Amino acid sequence: MSIIDKALEANSNYAKNYDPKLGKRPAPKIAVVTCMDPRLSDLPGILGLPQADLDVIRTGGPAVTEDVLGELVVSNRILGTTEILLLNHTGCGFTTFTDDELNAKLSASTGDASPAPMRFFSYKDPEQNTREQIKKVRSHPWIAKEIPVRGVIFDVDTGRLREVKA
Template sequence: MSMIDQALSANATIARGYDPSRGNPPTPKIAMVTCADPRLSGIEQMLGLAEPDVDMIRNFGTVIDDDAVRSLVLSTHLMGSREIMIINHTDCGMLKFTDSDMESRLRKETGQTPIAPAKFYSFTDAVANTKEQIQKVRSHPWISPDVPVRGFVYDVKTGRLSEVFPDGKPATG
């Protein structure tokens, strides 16, 4: 049985104990961008945040790309999020390859050169990368200057966050 089939079977049983209040309209207070890495799943609990308070935006590498910006704009203008947290992490898979190596490998394996994705956004330094992502959000004309944008690196070995300050100054938004 595939794992998806197992999950569907489990869902039929687990849903019997579902709390219907989880279906109430969400009222997020923070928009969070983090990595799709499974070690970041459930990070709200590590931060003492309730799930309904967080709009969770995840992708490979905690990248502020077109789609992450789309979600951040909607979260802050439509859903009511008032702060933005960007959480990179140690030991990210995006540190372990380069875009050009990955492109070469895929071209070789498939014999194809598609138009997208234009970039994989691999990086070599989680702190420097986080600064870049903060700057991308902070400079966006549709993200209000009233919304604090703060970045962090999550240590997967300790569960602790370290704040990253662009330009070495406290990022108070």
């Protein structure tokens, strides 16, 4: 049985106990941009905040792309979040290759170079990445000036967060 088939089966049990009140319009309080890495999935645990308060935007890295900026603008201006947290982490897979290296590897292993060059937003230093993200988000004219934009690094070995000063 595929993982998705198992999940669809499990969902029928989930739906039996589902609280329909959860379906009303979301009202998150904070936007969190973080990596696709599964070690960052327990954000209510990591941050000690209720799931409903978190508007989570995930990309590899994370990379603050034009899409992410658009989502942050919607999060602030439409959904009403009042703070932005950029949550980076140690041991990120996106620090283990460069875009050029991964493009070359995938072109070679698949035998098809037509999608290359693809942007993977690889990077080397989570601290520098965090500082650049803060600057990028802060400088967007549609992110209100009174919204705090802060960056942290999650240590995957200790579970601790460390703030990076812009």
